[in-house]
Amino acid sequence: MKAKFIYIVLFLFSTVFVLNSFIDDNPYFKITKEDVELKIPKAFPKPIYNFSQNKITPQKFVLGRKLFYDPILSKDSSTSCSSCHQRIAAFAHIDHPLSHGINGLIGKRNVMSLQNLIWRDAFMWDGGVNNLEVQPINPITNPIEMNESLTNVVIKLKHNKEYAELFHTAYNDTLINSERILKTLAQFTGLMISGNSRFDKYIEGKEAFSEDELNGLKLFKTKCANCHSGSLFTDNSYRNNGLKTDTALRDKGRGAITGTEEDNNKFKVPTLRNIEMTYPYMHDGRFRNLQQVVNHYSTSKNFDKKYDLSLNKIGELSEKEKEELIAFLKTLTDKEFLYDRRFADPNMK
Amino acid sequence: MKKTFYIILSIATFWVAMSFSPLTKSLISNGKLKITFKSYLGNNLLRLDSSVYKNELEQSFSVSNFKYYVGKFSLKKKDGTEFISTDYFLIKEDDEQSKQIILDNIPEGEYVSCNFILGVDSVHNCSGSQSGALDPANGMFWAWNTGYIFLKLEGKSDVSNSPGHIFEFHIGGYKSPYNCIRKISLNKKIIIINERTTSVKIKANAAEVMKTPTNIDLSKLSSVTNFRNATIIADNYSDMFSFISSPTKY
Numbered sequence: 001m002k003a004k005f006i007y008i009v010l011f012l013f014s015t016v017f018v019l020n021s022f023i024d025d026n027p028y029f030k031i032t033k034e035d036v037e038l039k040i041p042k043a044f045p046k047p048i049y050n051f052s053q054n055k056i057t058p059q060k061f062v063l064g065r066k067l068f069y070d071p072i073l074s075k076d077s078s079t080s081c082s083s084c085h086q087r088i089a090a091f092a093h094i095d096h097p098l099s100h101g102i103n104g105l106i107g108k109r110n111v112m113s114l115q116n117l118i119w120r121d122a123f124m125w126d127g128g129v130n131n132l133e134v135q136p137i138n139p140i141t142n143p144i145e146m147n148e149s150l151t152n153v154v155i156k157l158k159h160n161k162e163y164a165e166l167f168h169t170a171y172n173d174t175l176i177n178s179e180r181i182l183k184t185l186a187q188f189t190g191l192m193i194s195g196n197s198r199f200d201k202y203i204e205g206k207e208a209f210s211e212d213e214l215n216g217l218k219l220f221k222t223k224c225a226n227c228h229s230g231s232l233f234t235d236n237s238y239r240n241n242g243l244k245t246d247t248a249l250r251d252k253g254r255g256a257i258t259g260t261e262e263d264n265n266k267f268k269v270p271t272l273r274n275i276e277m278t279y280p281y282m283h284d285g286r287f288r289n290l291q292q293v294v295n296h297y298s299t300s301k302n303f304d305k306k307y308d309l310s311l312n313k314i315g316e317l318s319e320k321e322k323e324e325l326i327a328f329l330k331t332l333t334d335k336e337f338l339y340d341r342r343f344a345d346p347n348m349k
Numbered sequence: 350m351k352k353t354f355y356i357i358l359s360i361a362t363f364w365v366a367m368s369f370s371p372l373t374k375s376l377i378s379n380g381k382l383k384i385t386f387k388s389y390l391g392n393n394l395l396r397l398d399s400s401v402y403k404n405e406l407e408q409s410f411s412v413s414n415f416k417y418y419v420g421k422f423s424l425k426k427k428d429g430t431e432f433i434s435t436d437y438f439l440i441k442e443d444d445e446q447s448k449q450i451i452l453d454n455i456p457e458g459e460y461v462s463c464n465f466i467l468g469v470d471s472v473h474n475c476s477g478s479q480s481g482a483l484d485p486a487n488g489m490f491w492a493w494n495t496g497y498i499f500l501k502l503e504g505k506s507d508v509s510n511s512p513g514h515i516f517e518f519h520i521g522g523y524k525s526p527y528n529c530i531r532k533i534s535l536n537k538k539i540i541i542i543n544e545r546t547t548s549v550k551i552k553a554n555a556a557e558v559m560k561t562p563t564n565i566d567l568s569k570l571s572s573v574t575n576f577r578n579a580t581i582i583a584d585n586y587s588d589m590f591s592f593i594s595s596p597t598k599y
Contacts, residue, residue, distance in 0.1 A: 053477070128494040133477030137485055137492040150486035178486045182478035257494050259527065259576045 028341050029349045031058040031065075035342050036187070041195025043203065043231040047118040049132045049190060054183045056191070059170040062346075064188030066166060067181060069345045072156055074102055074146035081139065081185075084111045087343050090274035090334075091115065091192065097285025101145035108249045110285035113278045115194040115337065116271060121236050125267045125283040128257040133186045150178045157181070194273050194337035195231070202331065209331065216328025219321055223314045224297075227269045233332070238266040242296065242303035242311055246284050253283065265304065276333045290329060294322045380541035382424070382452040383548045386440050387593065388415055391556045397442060404556070405564040410506035410516065415442040415555050416489065417500040417586075418469050418482070422452055424460040424539060432456060437469060439482045439489060440553070451546070460539040463549075467586060468499035468530035471523040494575070496521050499529055500586060502558045509571035516571040518558060520582050527576035529583035537592045550593040557589040558582060 036056045040047065067073065071080040084099045085091035091114035093099055099107040109125055123129035129138065139145040140153065157163040158176050167176050170184065199217075201207035209217065220228075229235045238254040245251070245265050255264030267283045281287040287296065296302070298317040317325070388395035390402045390412065401409050420437035432455050441447040473483060474496045489498045498521040509516045522529045541547055559565040563581050573579055 124493075129492070130475050130495040131477040134485065134490075134492065134495055137490070141492055149488075150484075154486060177480050178484055179478040179480040186477070 026349050029344065029346050031062050031342060033058055036061045036191065038191070039193070041193065041200065041231070043200070044116075044195055045119065045230070045232075048121055049118040049186070051118075051187070051190065054133070054186060056187050057170065059166075060184045061187045061191065061342075063163075063166045063170045064184035064186070065343070065346055066163075067185055068188050069347055072160070073140055073148060073153055075148045075152075076102060078102055079146050081136070082345060084139075084145075085114050087340075087345070088338055089113065089277045090194065090338060091343075092278035094277070094279065097280045099145070101139075101142065102147045105144040107142075107144055108251055109283055110280065112270065113274060114189050115192050115273055116232055117192065118190045119232050122268075126254050126257045127238060127268055132190055133182045135189075136182060136185050150181075153181065154178055188343075192337070192343060194334040196336045197273065197334040198331040199328075200334075210327065212324045212327040213331055215321075216324035216326070217331075219317075219325050220328050223317075224325075226310045226313060227308075228272050233272040234269045237269055238263065239269055239308040239310075240265050240304060240306050241267070241269075241282075242300070242307040243282060243284075243286070244302075244304045246286070249284055251284065265306065272329060273332050274334055274338065276330045277338065290326045291322070294325055298322065378544050379454045379456050380543055381546040382455055382539065382541065383546050384450050384452070385548070385550045386419075386448045386450070386553050387550055388442050388448075389552050389554045389556070391554065395442065395555055402556070404567065405560045406566055408506055408508045408567050410504050410509075410567060412442075412502065412504040412555060414501055414503040416440065417467055417553070418489065418497060419450075419465050419467055419533075420473075420482075421470060422463070422465045424452075424455065424541075425462045425464065426458055427461050430458075432460070437473065437482045439487055455541045457541055457543045460537075460541065462534060462536050463539060463592075464532065464534045466530050466532055467589070468521070469497040469523070470530060473497075474523045491521060491575075496523055500558070500582075502555060506567045506571070508568040510568060511571040516567055517574060518572075518582050519574045520579050520586070522576050522579055527579055529579050531583055531587035533587070533590050535590060535592055550595060552591050552593050554589050554591070558586050560585060561588060 036058050038051065038056065068081045068085075071077045071083070073080060079102050084093045084096070084101075086094055088094070093111035097110060099109065099111045101107060112125065117123075117132055120132070121127075123132070123135045124138070129135045137150065140148055140150065154176055157167070163176070164174070167180065168174060171180060198207055198209075202209050227235055227237065227239060243265075252264045254266040254268075255261065257263070275281075275290070279289055281290070281293050287293045294317065297311065297314050300311065300314075300316075303311065390400070393400070393402075395412060395415065397415070398411060398413055401411050403409055417440055418437055419440060420435075422434040422436070424432045432452075434452050436452075438450045439447060440450075469483065473479070478485070483497070485492070489501065490496070491498060498519050500518070500520045502518045504516055505514050506516055507514055511517070520529050535551075537549070539547060539549060559567075562584055565582070565585070570578060573582055
């Protein structure tokens with residue numbers, strides 16, 4: 001009887017052990033060489049950031065992924081990049097008009113999505129950041145986001161056994177510095193490429209559009225594509241899209257970067273890819289849904305005085321046109337990207 | 350006897366061949382130049398915190414921090430040939446080691462001028478994350494409007510209207526019209542000898558940050574931390590450097 005009991009216990013233990021080792025090697029989180037190959041969607045132009053000085057390897061990508069999901073980058077280990085950049089929202093922040101960081105402090109801008117970053121010439125709503133690699137310094141050091149210094153991040157990682165090993169695997173030596181932290185983060189975020197939405201499949205002739213979607217596409221081409229142009233759905237410019245300045249936030253936008261009066265209240269034309277998932281909208285997140293966005297563009301009498309003249313192309317939209325436009329915008333949702341296992345939180349395993 | 354002759358001949362041939370070979374040439378290393386930056390406030394050596402100085406407007410102030418980037422060094426010979434270094438150095442007043450820089454692998458000869466920039470050129474402002482002197486962790490970097498801070502001069506002055514009567518000049522910017530990179534060109538006979546280190550000293554006069562061409566009134570302008578007014582200070586610091594004449598050591 002006793003022997004039987006021991007056998008059962010042993011059997012259970014070994015089952016757990018085997019299962020455990022299986023989970024550890026979970027292929028869902030495994031990053032292979034093929035996983036980190038840079039695959040440019042057919043219709044896309046040449047990327048601006050090309051990884052020539054930052055050669056992608058699975059090991060470096062895995063390190064970047066761990067850093068992205070790790071609150072160790074913040075002063076009190078409360079906030080990670082992923083706190084505000086959620087995978088399911090194309091790495092924007094669902095249902096948060098303004099981002100919030102350490103100690104519950106509220107920022108003054110809406111989180112931008114992270115996708116197709118290697119085609120961006122500048123980052124942030126005001127384009128103040130000139131290279132993908134140095135972008136993360138902003139949220140890390142901003143007192144209302146992660147409030148940590150790069151020096152401290154380096155010290156914390158050096159004292160962390162797991163990171164010491166990961167850096168060693170990635171670089172073959174023991175050096176940990178800000179350059180490597182930022183470069184591996186750039187590998188992780190740079191590979192976030194979305195170019196496989198229903199729209200893309202429609203263009204390739206692989207999928208059909210409904211009548212509403214087709215009409216929406218036509219409307220989009222004549223009314224919106226002037227700024228949201230090309231396969232990236234942005235011309236990378238800064239414009240006043242008719243929003244009146246929020247008097248509480250007093251955000252000058254591009255003007256704060258260039259120091260030119262005409263640039264005040266101009267913001268980056270954002271991509272529209274995965275727009276369905278990146279609500280709320282606009283640089284200050286003032287619109288909860290796409291209906292409000294379309295209503296704004298359709299109501300010129302409410303525009304800020306210095307609005308961009310290309311908005312005149314839109315004119316007043318009928319309710320049906322608004323619905324069609326939104327139907328089209330939803331075809332830009334790229335489920336393959338939103339559920340891409342390579343970008344999943346590795347702590348889930 | 351004949352055997353010895355052949356041995357001597359072959360050794361001699363080898364020796365002559367070697368002396369022409371580029372392999373041997375590379376074994377003789379070029380010279381080095383050690384530049385020591387010495388901070389001054391006018392005619393006195395700069396002392397952080399403890400000393401009180403006066404600017405052109407007779408306003409008293411003390412200095413708590415003085416840092417700057419220098420780089421893109423070049424040495425020119427009379428015939429126009431030039432030695433160029435691509436390195437950058439961050440000179441920090443509170444770090445003696447940082448004030449001695451070494452330019453390596455300089456071809457032998459007599460040079461007549463030393464040129465460099467105060468700042469960081471646009472390429473290095475746009476190249477993403479870097480290490481060493483250009484590591485953003487050094488605190489001389491603006492994250493929100495990407496770019497290096499070329500020079501920091503901080504201190505206190507009773508006339509300053511900033512909180513705590515501090516003044517702070519954080520000067521940077523590589524894009525026109527707010528370009529604050531300044532080219533420094535100093536005439537100086539510098540002799541470089543192979544396998545030796547030539548030492549020279551450069552005076553960095555912090556007083557110049559606040560004068561010529563524009564006298565800074567600390568009661569009106571005590572904080573420059575972005576493009577606003579930055580070029581005024583940059584024009585001031587462009588004449589901050591001069592060689593300290595002392596017998597050159599080799």
